[in-house]
Amino acid sequence: MKKTFNKKFNRIVYEIFAGDYFVTDEKNIMLSTLLGSCVSVCLKDKVSGIVGMNHFMLPASVKKEEFIISDDARYGMYAMEKMINDMMKLGARRSSLRAKVFGGGEVLGTKINSVSKSNIHFAMNYLKMEEIPVLSYDVGGKVGRKLYFVPETFDVFIKKIGQEARLAEAVRAEESYLHQMKRSRAEKATSANNLTLFE
Numbered sequence: 001m002k003k004t005f006n007k008k009f010n011r012i013v014y015e016i017f018a019g020d021y022f023v024t025d026e027k028n029i030m031l032s033t034l035l036g037s038c039v040s041v042c043l044k045d046k047v048s049g050i051v052g053m054n055h056f057m058l059p060a061s062v063k064k065e066e067f068i069i070s071d072d073a074r075y076g077m078y079a080m081e082k083m084i085n086d087m088m089k090l091g092a093r094r095s096s097l098r099a100k101v102f103g104g105g106e107v108l109g110t111k112i113n114s115v116s117k118s119n120i121h122f123a124m125n126y127l128k129m130e131e132i133p134v135l136s137y138d139v140g141g142k143v144g145r146k147l148y149f150v151p152e153t154f155d156v157f158i159k160k161i162g163q164e165a166r167l168a169e170a171v172r173a174e175e176s177y178l179h180q181m182k183r184s185r186a187e188k189a190t191s192a193n194n195l196t197l198f199e
Helices: 076-090 113-129 165-193
Strands: 002-006 011-016 021-024 029-035 039-045 051-054 061-063 066-068 097-103 134-139 144-150 155-161
Touching: 011 021, 021 029, 021 076, 029 039, 029 051, 029 165, 039 076, 039 113, 039 144, 051 076, 051 144, 076 113, 097 113, 097 144, 097 155, 113 134
Parallel strands: 011 029, 097 134
Antiparallel strands: 002 011, 021 051, 029 144, 039 051, 039 097, 061 066, 144 155
16 A cells, blocks of 8 residues: 555545555545456445445455455455454444445456456445445446545546556556465465374
């Protein structure tokens, strides 16, 4: 995450990257992220005003075609649970949460296009399962998205990104994360196969 001051908005902006999430009760700030095939869920407690935003790469870690919970915020399941729990630590209530969902673009014909639909499907189904109303969403398509989330009003401003350098930057970051996750899974599998039992 990167914290900067934006002169145009006259606010501090917390920029969230792939695998990150951020929760806050601060005022006069903005949350921002750049999405390609990843998905971002923005949450707000309608009573307390506490907000959260995440940016996840895959719905969950995958093992033999089954989703399993991974303790890594790059995965949607963990990113959602961790974000909601941290919001509740600040005073939010799950029953008061409202959501907006963005991203999941099929961009630049990359190898990760198949991931985008899974991300969208997971986000929408997770929120439905948790009975968190989705107030609005902008997902899919062939574009990337730059988001600016204003906590006080729950407004989310979106800049659609086509064949631009910023989109290529997002795609490179997402591909790098995907390769890291695959490598991590392979290393864990290798470690599990080399266990020695001591009695």
